[in-house]
Amino acid sequence: MAKICFNRAQISAIATTVGDRKLSIDDEKEKFHFDDNSLRRLKKTIGLDSRYVVSEGICTSDLCYQSAIDIFRQLDIDCNDVEALLFVTQSPDYRAPSTAIIMQDRLGLSVDTLAYDINLGCSGFVYGLFTAFSFIQSGLKKVLLLVGDVASSLTGKSDKTLAPLMGDAGSAILIDRVEHQRSYFVMHSDGSGCQHLIIPGGGCRKPYRRSVVVEDRGSEDADLRSDMDMYMNGGEIFNFSIKVVPKLFQELFEFTGVTEKEIDYFVLHQPNKYILQNIAKRLGISEEKMPSKTASVFGNQNSASITGTINGFLHEKFSDHELKNVFVGFGIGLSWGACYVETNAIYAPEVMMFDGR
Amino acid sequence: MKKKDFVELLMETMEREEDLEEEMLLEAIEEYDSLAALSLMAMYDELGVNVTPKKLKKAKTVKDLIILAGENVSNE
Numbered sequence A: 001m002a003k004i005c006f007n008r009a010q011i012s013a014i015a016t017t018v019g020d021r022k023l024s025i026d027d028e029k030e031k032f033h034f035d036d037n038s039l040r041r042l043k044k045t046i047g048l049d050s051r052y053v054v055s056e057g058i059c060t061s062d063l064c065y066q067s068a069i070d071i072f073r074q075l076d077i078d079c080n081d082v083e084a085l086l087f088v089t090q091s092p093d094y095r096a097p098s099t100a101i102i103m104q105d106r107l108g109l110s111v112d113t114l115a116y117d118i119n120l121g122c123s124g125f126v127y128g129l130f131t132a133f134s135f136i137q138s139g140l141k142k143v144l145l146l147v148g149d150v151a152s153s154l155t156g157k158s159d160k161t162l163a164p165l166m167g168d169a170g171s172a173i174l175i176d177r178v179e180h181q182r183s184y185f186v187m188h189s190d191g192s193g194c195q196h197l198i199i200p201g202g203g204c205r206k207p208y209r210r211s212v213v214v215e216d217r218g219s220e221d222a223d224l225r226s227d228m229d230m231y232m233n234g235g236e237i238f239n240f241s242i243k244v245v246p247k248l249f250q251e252l253f254e255f256t257g258v259t260e261k262e263i264d265y266f267v268l269h270q271p272n273k274y275i276l277q278n279i280a281k282r283l284g285i286s287e288e289k290m291p292s293k294t295a296s297v298f299g300n301q302n303s304a305s306i307t308g309t310i311n312g313f314l315h316e317k318f319s320d321h322e323l324k325n326v327f328v329g330f331g332i333g334l335s336w337g338a339c340y341v342e343t344n345a346i347y348a349p350e351v352m353m354f355d356g357r
Numbered sequence B: 001m002k003k004k005d006f007v008e009l010l011m012e013t014m015e016r017e018e019d020l021e022e023e024m025l026l027e028a029i030e031e032y033d034s035l036a037a038l039s040l041m042a043m044y045d046e047l048g049v050n051v052t053p054k055k056l057k058k059a060k061t062v063k064d065l066i067i068l069a070g071e072n073v074s075n076e
Helices: A036-046 A060-074 A099-106 A124-137 A191-196 A234-256 A273-283 A294-298 A302-313 A315-320 B003-014 B034-046 B053-058 B062-068
Strands: A002-006 A009-018 A021-024 A050-053 A084-088 A114-118 A142-150 A168-177 A183-189 A265-268 A322-331 A335-344
Touching: A002 A124, A002 A234, A009 A060, A009 A124, A009 A302, A009 A335, A036 A273, A036 B034, A050 A168, A050 A294, A060 A099, A060 A142, A060 A168, A084 A099, A084 A124, A099 A114, A114 A124, A124 A142, A124 A168, A124 A183, A124 A302, A124 A322, A124 A335, A142 A302, A168 A302, A183 A234, A191 A234, A234 A273, A234 A322, A234 A335, A234 B034, A234 B053, A265 A302, A273 B034, A294 A302, A302 A315, A302 A322, B003 B034, B003 B062, B034 B053, B053 B062
Parallel strands: A084 A114, A084 A142, A265 A322
Antiparallel strands: A002 A183, A009 A168, A021 A050, A142 A168, A183 A335, A322 A335
16 A cells, blocks of 8 residues: 655645636526426535636636745745646646646746646545655655646536536645655555546547547436546445545554544545535544535535635634644545645635636 | 334435335335435445445345345344
8 A cells, every 4th residue: 555654845835716707506407407306405415505617718727827826925935946846637728738837937937847747636636745745855845736627627518417516726735845744645546446437538548539429328418428528427436435535544544643633624625515424424523623515615626625625614724723634535536545744824825716817 | 223114214315205115116216316326325334235336226126225235134
């Protein structure tokens, strides 16, 4: 099992920007053809309420740019000091090259910067943080991590199995080298589940040929989703989540020797309230320590959901206090990972809405 | 757990108020939809039974749902 421990890296800042359009599930009822009864149950059970998405043409990089610029300005960062830029996303600006390289120029970083993309979704923040911490452990002093997705662009516009869950967000995280700061990571991958959450078209297996043939998956909504859109087998993903996440907690506790009581916050990826409350029930951890309602307000923010929860709901705590945190990501791949990270009154502003800069 | 109690648990999980009979076809039960399927998987998981979406799809009747619970349900 991939278990890693670091002792030189520290998070200095976390900022998140969400899409500029707020959508309410009540207003989207017609679009998704929900009848009154299923809408009531989706609101009550899954927790669907509102979500923030971008206007046409806005990319993940635009959201991350606003988050990064805010950190640079507020902390008076000299751009020449940033040695590495990592961008975790499934919605890059182009199929190639890596958006991270474009962001090096756009953010005014030096050409001495190391930059590349990492293709991960809901587990992406934990993996991105792991990579950034590895760089610091290897000798770099300052790393900028960008994470997020314009998830609304990845789903079929009226695919009711997925589109109503998704929100758009882009975060920036600044990581610095310090004398001593311990952190622990536990990571897993299981490619046998790749077909349960997938965008099948557009790669080399099913290339994009201008006219995309819609595959009939035998479900009533097949006509609403093309091979260029994300497909999710909700049952499989739910089953995966409630099985692997509680186990991951156990592994992290055993690896770190830290107990549940010592942790201030468990910030998990936020797919929806229902999955999180099912996990919380198994672990016996309260809503106060393990927030579960981010997706009900902002939508599922993929790799920016952990940072989105911090900037959305815990920004005062993270700004003012020394905290012991557990971050947990899980999803597409299938890929999952958890880390124990301490933060010491970091720069964590309240979540920003995209303002078109 | 007695069979009667498990059937009540099924009703509660599916949010169904009317009685369930063993021979009832799941596809004829209004409350048995994709959301109910998630709730049922969570219910089995809490009983310590691994019910995958595939296994659940094979269940055609209420009786099949009882069989899936295995030794958790007695024959009484």
